[in-house]
Amino acid sequence: MVRDTEHELMGIIEDMLSVKEGRGPNGRVINEILDRNGNDPTRIVAILQCLQDRFGYLPREELYLISDLLGLPMNRIYHLATFFKAFKLTPPGRNTIKLCMGTACHVRGAGVIKDAIERYIGVSVGGTTADFRFSFETVRCLGCCGLAPVMTVGDTVHGKLEPSMIRKVLEKYR
Amino acid sequence: MKRLLYRDPVTKKRIVHEQELPFLRKQQRVVFGDNTRIRPDDITDYIAIGGYQALRIVLEDWTPVKVINAIIRSGLRGRGGGGFPTGIKWRSARKAKQKEKYVICNADEGDPGAFMDRSICEGNPHRIIEGMIIGAYAVGAEKGYIYVRKEYPLAVETLSTAISQARDCGFLGGNILGSGMMFDITISRGAGAFICGESTALMASLEGRVGEPRAKYIHTVEKGLYDRPTVLNNVETWANVPHIISKGVEWFTSMGTGDVKSDPWGGSMGTKVFSLVGNVNNTGLVEVPMGMTLREIIFDIGGGIPNGRKFKAVQTGGPSGGCLPESMLDLPVDFDRLTEAGSMMGSGGMIVMDENTCMVDMARYFIDFLKDESCGKCLPCREGLRAILEVLTRITEGEGKRGDIKLLEEISRTVADTSLCALGGSAPNPVLSTIRYFRDEYVAHIRDKSCPGGTCRALVHYRVIPEACTGCTACAKVCPVDCISGEKRAVHAIDETRCVKCGACYSVCRFNAIER
Amino acid sequence: MRYTINGKKRTARGKMTVLEAARSAGIDIPSLCDNDYLEPYGACRLCVVEVREKGRKGWRVVASCLYPLKEGLEIRTDSKLILQHRKLLVELMLARCSGNRYVRRLAKRFGVKRPRFGGGDEDCIMCGLCVRVCSEIVGAAAIGFSSRGISRKVETPFGIDSSKCIACGACTYVCPTGAINMEYERVIELRKNEKEHMCRYTLMGFLDEAVCMLNYECARCEVDQRMRDRFDTHPAFAMHGRLRGAAAAGRVKRTGKKGVK
Ligand SMILES: Cc1cc2nc3c(=O)[nH]c(=O)nc-3n(C[C@H](O)[C@H](O)[C@H](O)COP(=O)(O)O)c2cc1C
Ligand code: SF4
Ligand code: SF4
Ligand code: SF4
Ligand code: SF4
Ligand code: FES
Ligand code: FES
Numbered sequence: 001m002v003r004d005t006e007h008e009l010m011g012i013i014e015d016m017l018s019v020k021e022g023r024g025p026n027g028r029v030i031n032e033i034l035d036r037n038g039n040d041p042t043r044i045v046a047i048l049q050c051l052q053d054r055f056g057y058l059p060r061e062e063l064y065l066i067s068d069l070l071g072l073p074m075n076r077i078y079h080l081a082t083f084f085k086a087f088k089l090t091p092p093g094r095n096t097i098k099l100c101m102g103t104a105c106h107v108r109g110a111g112v113i114k115d116a117i118e119r120y121i122g123v124s125v126g127g128t129t130a131d132f133r134f135s136f137e138t139v140r141c142l143g144c145c146g147l148a149p150v151m152t153v154g155d156t157v158h159g160k161l162e163p164s165m166i167r168k169v170l171e172k173y174r
Numbered sequence: 175m176k177r178l179l180y181r182d183p184v185t186k187k188r189i190v191h192e193q194e195l196p197f198l199r200k201q202q203r204v205v206f207g208d209n210t211r212i213r214p215d216d217i218t219d220y221i222a223i224g225g226y227q228a229l230r231i232v233l234e235d236w237t238p239v240k241v242i243n244a245i246i247r248s249g250l251r252g253r254g255g256g257g258f259p260t261g262i263k264w265r266s267a268r269k270a271k272q273k274e275k276y277v278i279c280n281a282d283e284g285d286p287g288a289f290m291d292r293s294i295c296e297g298n299p300h301r302i303i304e305g306m307i308i309g310a311y312a313v314g315a316e317k318g319y320i321y322v323r324k325e326y327p328l329a330v331e332t333l334s335t336a337i338s339q340a341r342d343c344g345f346l347g348g349n350i351l352g353s354g355m356m357f358d359i360t361i362s363r364g365a366g367a368f369i370c371g372e373s374t375a376l377m378a379s380l381e382g383r384v385g386e387p388r389a390k391y392i393h394t395v396e397k398g399l400y401d402r403p404t405v406l407n408n409v410e411t412w413a414n415v416p417h418i419i420s421k422g423v424e425w426f427t428s429m430g431t432g433d434v435k436s437d438p439w440g441g442s443m444g445t446k447v448f449s450l451v452g453n454v455n456n457t458g459l460v461e462v463p464m465g466m467t468l469r470e471i472i473f474d475i476g477g478g479i480p481n482g483r484k485f486k487a488v489q490t491g492g493p494s495g496g497c498l499p500e501s502m503l504d505l506p507v508d509f510d511r512l513t514e515a516g517s518m519m520g521s522g523g524m525i526v527m528d529e530n531t532c533m534v535d536m537a538r539y540f541i542d543f544l545k546d547e548s549c550g551k552c553l554p555c556r557e558g559l560r561a562i563l564e565v566l567t568r569i570t571e572g573e574g575k576r577g578d579i580k581l582l583e584e585i586s587r588t589v590a591d592t593s594l595c596a597l598g599g600s601a602p603n604p605v606l607s608t609i610r611y612f613r614d615e616y617v618a619h620i621r622d623k624s625c626p627g628g629t630c631r632a633l634v635h636y637r638v639i640p641e642a643c644t645g646c647t648a649c650a651k652v653c654p655v656d657c658i659s660g661e662k663r664a665v666h667a668i669d670e671t672r673c674v675k676c677g678a679c680y681s682v683c684r685f686n687a688i689e690r
Numbered sequence: 691m692r693y694t695i696n697g698k699k700r701t702a703r704g705k706m707t708v709l710e711a712a713r714s715a716g717i718d719i720p721s722l723c724d725n726d727y728l729e730p731y732g733a734c735r736l737c738v739v740e741v742r743e744k745g746r747k748g749w750r751v752v753a754s755c756l757y758p759l760k761e762g763l764e765i766r767t768d769s770k771l772i773l774q775h776r777k778l779l780v781e782l783m784l785a786r787c788s789g790n791r792y793v794r795r796l797a798k799r800f801g802v803k804r805p806r807f808g809g810g811d812e813d814c815i816m817c818g819l820c821v822r823v824c825s826e827i828v829g830a831a832a833i834g835f836s837s838r839g840i841s842r843k844v845e846t847p848f849g850i851d852s853s854k855c856i857a858c859g860a861c862t863y864v865c866p867t868g869a870i871n872m873e874y875e876r877v878i879e880l881r882k883n884e885k886e887h888m889c890r891y892t893l894m895g896f897l898d899e900a901v902c903m904l905n906y907e908c909a910r911c912e913v914d915q916r917m918r919d920r921f922d923t924h925p926a927f928a929m930h931g932r933l934r935g936a937a938a939a940g941r942v943k944r945t946g947k948k949g950v951k
Contacts, residue, residue: 075834
């Protein structure tokens with residue numbers, strides 16, 4: 001019986017070792033990200049940011065791996081991942097439209113731009129089109145209010161928008 | 175390429191300066207005047223214009239107490255929101271018993287429609303760093319953090335370069351300028367939460383926890399980051415510090431209002447950077463001495479309202495600030511006057527609204543924003559904002575009931591008084607200030623079912639005025655749902671059943687032939 | 691430390707919160723998210739009181755479960771303003787949990803009939819007791835919050851069954867509204883087999899003494915022990931049968947039966 005416990009302990013140690021070496025196809029990537037952040041649980045937000053930069057979203061398996069490696073309970077990581085707007089738990093589309101709904105943009109009519117985009121791509125805010133062509137989100141202030149109303153598609157800024165421009169602008173993105 | 179793009183608004187603004195003298199003449203560009211004189215990624219530029227001189231002076235022959243006293247006497251108050259006297263904050267942190275202390279620079283700039291902290295971080299990062307080193311010396315901290323908003327990747331880049339340059343030059347690190355002082359700075363990126371600008375939430379976030387505020391009955395200068403004494407200041411606050419040291423307290427107090435000789439709360443000194451946006455001709459950053467009136471800022475510097483429209487309101491202080499009407503335009507802008515008027519200084523957002531803005535809708539917009547950004551920890555903010563939003567929405571949709579204004583006031587009072595942090599505490603401001611100054615608009619929505627600003631879609635109707643229509647077809651071309659019919663040179667008509675009330679026809683018509 | 695509460699002068703010794711001071715003075719302040727075993731949290735805000743610090747002019751509204759008692763503090767627990775605030779808070783709570791019987795009972799006590807605004811039909815009031823007990827006392831950290839603002843929820847990560855849950859039932863025990871439940875079959879079975887003990891970590895079910903000889907020596911069983919220390923018995927047992935009445939009584943008291951006149 002004692003041996004059973006021993007056996008079990010060995011199992012656990014083995015588990016831990018395999019985790020350290022990098023479990024699964026992305027284990028290496030995760031270890032690299034963690035090392036870059038000094039394996040420091042207080043830098044978890046930065047770690048998640050690296051993870052998202054790498055994958056475009058936060059894949060579930062990898063989150064569990066991080067939780068194991070850092071000894072940080074999953075319930076906290078999950079809260080962080082859902083609390084911050086920057087984090088996504090599902091894969092995004094090829095082009096991400098970010099429409100500014102900041103005050104300056106609101107005053108200059110971001111609301112109708114939103115309608116126009118929704119009409120054109122056929123999904124509402126927070127959604128991704130079925131063909132993964134577009135993801136659509138709104139943000140609060142892109143920091144270039146002089147160009148209000150503003151949106152970014154990928155890294156490109158489109159300013160001084162009008163509803164009638166939307167079709168032309170978005171057509172280019174495949 | 176990306177660099178160019180992100181800089182775009184700034185460069186564009188520069189052009190405006192050179193052409194439009196009044197825009198510049200009334201300003202006093204103390205904090206970010208140097209932005210145009212230096213390259214942010216080169217420390218020698220900053221040193222050439224006298225940078226790090228203040229630090230040298232301080233380290234060579236000032237005691238920490240002398241620094242703190244100078245800051246107290248200068249009357250410098252926090253530029254990030256509350257307007258708390260910076261020197262007093264430092265003094266409490268210095269007095270706190272624990273040995274390990276921290277200084278933090280708040281560059282989370284969450285107010286939608288504001289970008290002054292960004293321009294300092296990207297344009298003159300060493301100024302902030304120098305301020306922080308001086309602050310660290312004064313309170314006795316060895317570690318500093320800069321918490322930068324996620325949307326500002328360029329700021330992170332510039333600040334990182336600046337920090338490593340400062341390290342190379344011996345301004346940061348183990349033995350600063352041979353004085354034996356130790357101090358270093360780490361940059362932390364936010365991840366998209368307005369609430370993380372709040373001091374305790376920011377600290378929680380730095381500790382790797384969710385950005386939820388906690389009660390501040392024990393101040394963060396005693397128990398802040400990792401429960402150690404912590405000084406948190408805004409970007410602009412830090413950026414003011416080096417000049418106060420090198421140019422002197424008298425120079426700083428020569429600008430501003432009130433009297434801070436005996437009481438650091440007694441006035442507002444120095445300059446303030448505002449981000450002037452909305453329906454105003456010259457949008458951009460303006461830096462003015464405290465005490466300038468709203469009218470001067472909006473009309474002389476901002477060049478008034480575009481398209482010959484009338485001014486209606488100006489909102490200061492970010493989403494939880496208040497909307498001030500025309501009658502308050504001669505109000506001098508300083509911490510206390512704005513608060514008295516039911517608004518606040520906040521971090522310096524200034525949004526101008528013209529007559530085509532609906533104040534109920536504006537209040538709704540701000541509450542909607544704050545509802546999304548509430549962390550959801552405490553009941554009054556989480557549920558109260560939803561309730562307020564529900565009432566406001568029904569008013570803007572023409573379903574307002576008698577007694578709704580009173581109900582709004584009642585919920586607002588409880589939310590303001592009982593919320594855990596200042597987000598909930600100040601969230602009702604936009605509602606209360608619009609009720610205070612624009613009550614008639616609420617009444618119009620509720621009783622007459624009409625929207626004077628013409629933006630509440632359920633309450634406006636677009637119609638062609640046959641007498642004025644020339645049949646130019648401009649409106650039919652822009653209508654996104656093709657609901658305008660009419661031959662060339664003949665009077666057009668709008669099919670109201672299909673109209674989505676986007677207002678495109680209204681703004682495109684050059685003959686004012688469309689009414690709403 | 692001398693302080694004044696509702697006009698009565700009193701003295702206290704040592705560090706304590708205003709809520710504790712009020713309790714020791716026999717004044718009941720309704721509090722939903724406070725628990726003796728847990729760190730104060732300040733989420734429900736029902737415990738608000740007015741205080742005036744020594745040398746200050748104005749009264750401030752503060753959460754008594756967090757506010758530290760200070761020398762010369764004046765406290766008002768039942769001023770008109772406070773009663774108004776509490777009533778509106780309960781109304782907001784009722785709007786959120788319009789169908790929950792505990793919240794409805796609470797609302798009735800505060801004289802709130804029907805909320806004047808909509809909300810939802812949730813059971814959870816977001817007091818966070820379950821999350822905190824699971825992390826702070828049990829140490830399992832199986833449940834947590836997700837999202838923010840109005841969409842904030844209590845759930846296991848990704849909303850799927852959590853392998854971290856050791857089925858201790860502590861969360862059910864502390865929940866003031868009955869929003870979080872155990873799978874009772876398991877609890878009943880536990881009770882039937884009280885002689886055996888269950889290793890909740892390996893999720894192997896019941897172990898005969900013959901199987902696990904370590905019997906509470908193992909680090910994992912420490913959890914069980916902690917539960918016993920804190921709650922006298924294991925809350926999972928407490929929930930069922932003999933201690934049920936007592937737990938329920940605790941719940942009634944927490945919602946402030948006598949609190950408001
Ligand atoms: C909801 C909320 C958001 C805030 N956002 C910011 C912000 O984006 N930038 C900032 O500097 N201060 C912000 N503050 C104010 C900070 O909490 C803090 O008071 C300030 O940074 C202190 O620095 P100061 O004394 O230099 O103003 C915010 C406060 C609240 C309650
Ligand atoms: S007031 Fe709002 S943001 Fe602040 S703690 Fe409460 S819920 Fe969170
Ligand atoms: S308001 Fe918009 S949808 Fe309505 S008629 Fe004019 S252009 Fe068409
Ligand atoms: S039963 Fe125990 S371990 Fe499981 S969620 Fe509840 S408190 Fe946590
Ligand atoms: S489930 Fe119960 S204990 Fe947990 S937060 Fe909700 S009401 Fe509180
Ligand atoms: S408000 Fe849209 S860019 Fe600032
Ligand atoms: S806020 Fe004090 S008991 Fe809930």
